Amino acid sequence: MSDNINQVPTMAEMTAKGESPEVLFWVGCAGSFDDRYKKVTLAFIKILNKVGISYAVLGEEETCTGDPARRAGNEFLFQMQAIANIQVLDGYNVKKIVTACPHCFNTLKNEYPELGGNYEVIHHSTFLQQLINEGKVGLKGGGEFKGKKITYHDSCYLGRANNIYDAPREVLEALDAELVEMKRCRTKGLCCGAGGAQMFKDAEPGDKEVNIERTEEALETGANIIAAGCPFCMTMMRDGVKTKEKEDSVEVMDLAELIAKNEGL
Amino acid sequence: MEFLPQIAFLIIVATASFFLYKRITQIRKNIFLGKPAGRTDNTYERWKTMLLVAFGQQKMFKRIVPAFLHLLIYTGFLVINLEVLEFVIDGLAGTHRIFAPYLGDFYTVLINIFEFLSVAVLFSCFAFLIRRNVMKVKRFSGEEMRKWPTLDANLILVIEIILMFAILTMNATDSLIQGQDDHYAQTGTFFFSSFLIPLFEGMSVSTLIFVERFAWWFHIIGILGFAIYVTYSKHLHIAMAFPNTWYSNLEQKGKIENMPVVTNEVKMMLGMPTEGVNEPPAEIARFGAKDVNDLSWVNIMNAYSCTECGRCTSQCPANMTGKKLSPRKIMMATRDRAEEVGASLAKGGKGLEDGKSLLGDFIIKEEINACTSCNACVEACPINIDPLSIILEMRRYVSMEESAAPASWNGMFQNIETSFSPWKFAPTDRFNWAQDLKKES
Numbered sequence: 001m002s003d004n005i006n007q008v009p010t011m012a013e014m015t016a017k018g019e020s021p022e023v024l025f026w027v028g029c030a031g032s033f034d035d036r037y038k039k040v041t042l043a044f045i046k047i048l049n050k051v052g053i054s055y056a057v058l059g060e061e062e063t064c065t066g067d068p069a070r071r072a073g074n075e076f077l078f079q080m081q082a083i084a085n086i087q088v089l090d091g092y093n094v095k096k097i098v099t100a101c102p103h104c105f106n107t108l109k110n111e112y113p114e115l116g117g118n119y120e121v122i123h124h125s126t127f128l129q130q131l132i133n134e135g136k137v138g139l140k141g142g143g144e145f146k147g148k149k150i151t152y153h154d155s156c157y158l159g160r161a162n163n164i165y166d167a168p169r170e171v172l173e174a175l176d177a178e179l180v181e182m183k184r185c186r187t188k189g190l191c192c193g194a195g196g197a198q199m200f201k202d203a204e205p206g207d208k209e210v211n212i213e214r215t216e217e218a219l220e221t222g223a224n225i226i227a228a229g230c231p232f233c234m235t236m237m238r239d240g241v242k243t244k245e246k247e248d249s250v251e252v253m254d255l256a257e258l259i260a261k262n263e264g265l
Numbered sequence: 266m267e268f269l270p271q272i273a274f275l276i277i278v279a280t281a282s283f284f285l286y287k288r289i290t291q292i293r294k295n296i297f298l299g300k301p302a303g304r305t306d307n308t309y310e311r312w313k314t315m316l317l318v319a320f321g322q323q324k325m326f327k328r329i330v331p332a333f334l335h336l337l338i339y340t341g342f343l344v345i346n347l348e349v350l351e352f353v354i355d356g357l358a359g360t361h362r363i364f365a366p367y368l369g370d371f372y373t374v375l376i377n378i379f380e381f382l383s384v385a386v387l388f389s390c391f392a393f394l395i396r397r398n399v400m401k402v403k404r405f406s407g408e409e410m411r412k413w414p415t416l417d418a419n420l421i422l423v424i425e426i427i428l429m430f431a432i433l434t435m436n437a438t439d440s441l442i443q444g445q446d447d448h449y450a451q452t453g454t455f456f457f458s459s460f461l462i463p464l465f466e467g468m469s470v471s472t473l474i475f476v477e478r479f480a481w482w483f484h485i486i487g488i489l490g491f492a493i494y495v496t497y498s499k500h501l502h503i504a505m506a507f508p509n510t511w512y513s514n515l516e517q518k519g520k521i522e523n524m525p526v527v528t529n530e531v532k533m534m535l536g537m538p539t540e541g542v543n544e545p546p547a548e549i550a551r552f553g554a555k556d557v558n559d560l561s562w563v564n565i566m567n568a569y570s571c572t573e574c575g576r577c578t579s580q581c582p583a584n585m586t587g588k589k590l591s592p593r594k595i596m597m598a599t600r601d602r603a604e605e606v607g608a609s610l611a612k613g614g615k616g617l618e619d620g621k622s623l624l625g626d627f628i629i630k631e632e633i634n635a636c637t638s639c640n641a642c643v644e645a646c647p648i649n650i651d652p653l654s655i656i657l658e659m660r661r662y663v664s665m666e667e668s669a670a671p672a673s674w675n676g677m678f679q680n681i682e683t684s685f686s687p688w689k690f691a692p693t694d695r696f697n698w699a700q701d702l703k704k705e706s
Contacts (some may be wrong), residue, residue, distance in 0.1 A: 006702045006703055006705055008702060010696075022271045024350055027698075029687060029688065031698075032410040032690075032696070032698060033685070033688055033690045033694070033695070034687060034688075034695075038698045039416070040703065042696055042698065042701065042702050042705075046518065047701060057696075059695070059696040059699070060692060060693060060695050060696050062688070062695060063685035063692070064681050064685055064686050064687060066689050068677060068681075069677070069678060069681055069687075070521055071521070071638050071657070071660075071664070072664060072670055072677065072678070073553065073657070073658060073659075073660030073661040073663055073664030073665065073670060074664045074665065074670070074673045074674075074678050075524045075527045075661055075664075075665060076530070076665065077529040077678055077682065078526055079524075079527050079528055079682055080531055080534075080535075081681065081685070083528075083531055083532065083535060083537070083701075086536075101270035106517075106519040106520070109517075110516070110520035111520055111521065112521070115523070115528060115661040155521055156637070156638075156639035156640060157642075158641040158643050160518055160519075160639065160641065160643070161517060161518050161519025161640055162517050162518075162519050163517070172325070173375040176611050187644050188327075188641075188644075189581070190582055190641075191582040191637045191639035191641065193586075194637065195584060195636075195637040195638050195639050196636050196637045196638030196639070197674060198637050199687075200673055200674060200676075200687055201671050201674055201677075201679040202673065203586075203588070203633075203635070204583070204588045204589065204590070204631050204634055204635040205587075205588065205589075205656060206583070206586045206588040206635075207586065207587030208586040208587060210582045210583070210585065210586050210637065211322035213582070213586055214459070214582075220346065231649075242614075254638065
């Protein structure tokens with residue numbers, strides 16, 4: 001499968017061939033449609049292909065997990081989505097799911113079981129950490145990021161929501177860069193402002209945007225790269241960096257992109 | 266006449282207990298305005314959480330200065346109250362320091378420990394008054410803290426200071442009386458209160474006894490009065506922190522509670538087998554929460570446990586960027602509404618049917634719409650209060666009962682319904698990214 005680094009197997013194709021992949025890559029709506037986050041999807045696919053893991057995606061059969069609907073209060077719509085998705089996942093006998101979206105991750109992992117969907121769900125930060133630990137991707141002396149300062153922005157849905165703080169940091173440590181923490185990090189990490197369906201509406205009246213507050217904190221660290229592990233955080237932090245007119249000196253990048261770049265992919 | 270003080274004591278304790286009992290019963294009723302919550306599973310984990318978080322003050326120590334000051338008051342509260350046992354026995358039996366002869370030197374040690382803690386409590390209370398009124402620590406202010414909440418906080422500290430002075434005065438005068446009146450047992454030297462002795466030296470024995478008795482009665486009546494006051498105050502956390510942490514949410518914080526009623530309806534719509542649907546649905550009240558009775562009783566208990574410290578609000582991204590939302594206010598409003606409804610029902614009034622509701626009259630949509638569900642408030646609370654679940658229940662009400670979610674959210678709902686993504690893209694374009702990848706090769 002790793003013959004062609006740019007191939008993307010779908011569940012439908014594999015099932016037709018009588019194969020069942022080890023893990024399903026849940027791409028998510030942002031990973032499928034958002035121009036910036038599609039690059040994260042591609043980076044992660046390249047890593048999957050490179051290490052030769054047996055995986056597949058749902059392609060056109062994937063739909064929204066329902067996370068924003070539930071958080072905006074529309075429980076009916078959430079459950080319609082969830083139950084339909086569970087039918088598809090169970091139809092393919094999916095056991096393990098990896099996703100690059102903490103919101104999809106949280107919903108699939110914590111909220112689908114009560115509706116009958118039981119899968120082992122892991123976020124791509126944990127998945128990448130495992131690949132590093134297994135030595136499948138990893139350190140290259142004098143790599144791409146040597147001497148650069150990276151700060152990691154905790155996604156609320158990974159951190160406080162699911163207690164995942166170390167995996168993304170361990171991934172970054174593999175880059176041989178200098179990891180600098182923001183004032184508010186880990187359990188005290190400040191939200192990017194997009195969670196709880198805020199991504200899909202304007203902020204309520206106030207005197208500042210949350211993403212600006214967070215971006216200022218990230219810039220204070222003097223980091224060249226703001227690392228993120230969430231499509232919403234990515235959007236908010238990029239907007240913040242743009243507003244602060246720092247896009248020439250500071251990049252917002254996903255963990256998978258950093259690893260892919262380090263691997264020369 | 267000889268038994269007059271004992272009778273008076275008995276009447277005072279009985280009266281205080283009666284009012285306390287009435288108040289506790291009322292609060293219990295107010296809390297159980299809420300719906301059942303379950304949360305009786307995993308008792309091992311629950312006891313452990315209570316021991317660590319409430320008894321062990323685990324989460325307080327994220328902020329070391331207030332944690333240390335609070336620890337002094339907390340330890341003082343737990344330990345000094347042991348002395349109340351002696352107060353009660355003395356009061357009822359007409360004895361004086363009944364344990365002194367039995368415990369001998371150990372009694373002296375004990376009282377010195379109590380005195381040390383009294384001084385520690387005094388120190389902390391003064392430090393807290395300074396933090397609130399001189400340093401004006403930001404989290405103690407805010408829209409919802411005007412008037413009563415600020416007065417309440419200061420009153421608690423002042424009352425505690427007065428009570429501690431009463432103990433020290435009592436001990437100082439007691440030391441002077443010893444040897445001059447047979448009723449007063451020899452106890453050895455009390456270290457901390459001896460610093461107050463110069464104030465009373467030169468007074469006649471009868472004056473000293475008057476001062477000592479006054480301090481004794483003041484302290485015990487003060488404690489009983491304070492106990493009743495606490496039930497009307499934010500200070501109720503001294504009791505509620507324990508059950509509140511026992512009934513903590515033990516699930517991952519990111520998980521939102523499921524609505525089984527909705528599951529049944531969705532499954533019926535999809536023609537799937539459902540569980541227990543043949544029975545008529547148990548009176549479906551409302552989707553989500555409009556008033557306190559739509560919340561779970563744990564939500565309301567949370568509100569009664571809140572000591573308004575503002576750690577939640579100070580960590581809230583919406584609040585720190587000037588939005589109306591304050592998680593502390595959500596909890597205070599919930600308690601106010603539960604009190605209002607409970608008081609009305611107790612008088613045979615309209616209760617929930619008074620034309621008011623929690624959402625609308627106490628909390629407005631602009632507040633709940635500002636929440637990013639980031640869980641910073643939940644994480645920050647030293648006793649595991651969960652303002653987020655109240656906010657989400659209210660959003661459910663607005664979205665499902667009123668169909669009045671913000672317009673952009675309604676648009677997002679529509680996108681999910683028609684194109685299975687919160688953004689308006691053709692579902693058939695979902696896999697186009699793979700084409701981009703192939704182009705690269």
